[in-house]
Amino acid sequence: MTALVILVGFLLSLPSMGCLKNDILRLNIKKEPNLDPNTVCKTYPELSQTQYDLCRKYPDVTASAIQGVQIGIHECQHQLRTHRWNCSSLERKNKNPHASPLLKRGFKETAFAYAISAAGVTHQVSKACSLGKLKSCGCDMSVYGVNRDFEWGGCSHNVDFGEQYAKRFMDSKEMARDIHSRINLHNNRAGRLAVIRNVQKQCKCHGMSGSCELKTCWKAAPNFREVGDLLKRKFKAATKVQIHIGNAASGRLIKQNGRRPRQSDLLYYQKSPSFCEPNNRLDSPGTTGRLCNKSSDGVDNCGTLCCGRGYNILKVRRSERCNCKFYWCCYVECQTCTYNEWVTVCK
Known part of the structure; x- marks a missing residue:
């Protein structure tokens, strides 16, 4: 799963x-x-x-x-x-x-x-x-020292x-x-x-039934x-x-x-x-036309982002993928959901 x-x-x-x-x-x-x-x-x-x-x-x-x-x-x-x-x-x-x-x-x-x-x-x-x-x-085939817990490999x-x-x-x-x-x-x-x-170390386990008898690691x-x-x-x-x-x-x-x-x-x-x-x-x-957040305390608040010009409140329609289903194997089908919402936009 x-x-x-x-x-x-x-x-x-x-x-x-x-x-x-x-x-x-x-x-x-x-x-x-x-x-x-x-x-x-x-x-x-x-x-x-x-x-x-x-x-x-x-x-x-x-x-x-x-x-x-x-x-x-x-x-x-x-x-x-x-x-x-x-x-x-x-x-x-x-x-x-x-x-x-x-x-x-x-x-x-x-x-x-x-x-x-x-x-x-x-x-x-x-x-x-x-x-x-x-x-x-x-691939970088360098070996970064010897470690008893894993072997360097992969790519x-x-x-x-x-x-x-x-x-x-x-x-x-x-x-x-x-x-x-x-x-x-x-x-x-x-x-x-x-x-x-x-750069990070990434590893993969090898062994029966998902056990980690042997672990191979590489740098990514x-x-x-x-x-x-x-x-x-x-x-x-x-x-x-x-x-x-x-x-x-x-x-x-x-x-x-x-x-x-x-x-x-x-x-x-x-x-x-x-x-x-x-x-x-x-x-x-x-910044005219930029979305702002009137309740934010950050740099995206309407006072700062709109530079004191004020803002308009508009109703907009937004679409996004939703109710996605996975079909074996291997594709995804989604519906398109449409939402109406109010936004604040810099004057």
């Missing part, structure tokens, strides 16, 4: 277009191992020359990296969903989110977007290696390769060596560290929601820095108290705007 419940949950969790679909490139990487470099490299715009060269040489790895950026932006939207700037402007079909004007500034929000994107690339490439989807890498996620490719692919855009580039490089590294420092990248939660905490505690002594290329990044930041800190150097009104120069849509 437990296995059946897990299978039903898995099937319900699959997106309608397939869980391996790359929404930006419109590729199913698992079914297209021999990718045409032009399909990948010319579909995803505004790559730097180094990124384009990497893409031409490793189109399958780059396709997974681009999918990782997409996963990172989706997680950014989830983590900042109650904030005035909620990452929505970064998700554009067939467009590179790093081309957004906001990511050319030094805000806390910029730091989070860079870190979560770098984490997404590290995570996705690491998993793709272990799934046998990429020609350039496979560990190749986080070393994922981290290295994320560094090459993401950092290559930061060639200026000014304070903006240096901070972007730092935040990219913080994103990668959020994955590689939280953390669930990406856990990575997002970690980086959200880093976002809340982000550190404002400046260059100390020398020029931007040689000086040290220091906090306002004179101390050097940690590698895992998120850094910024510009105060964020209010994000209340639309601002095309920052690619910020403002």
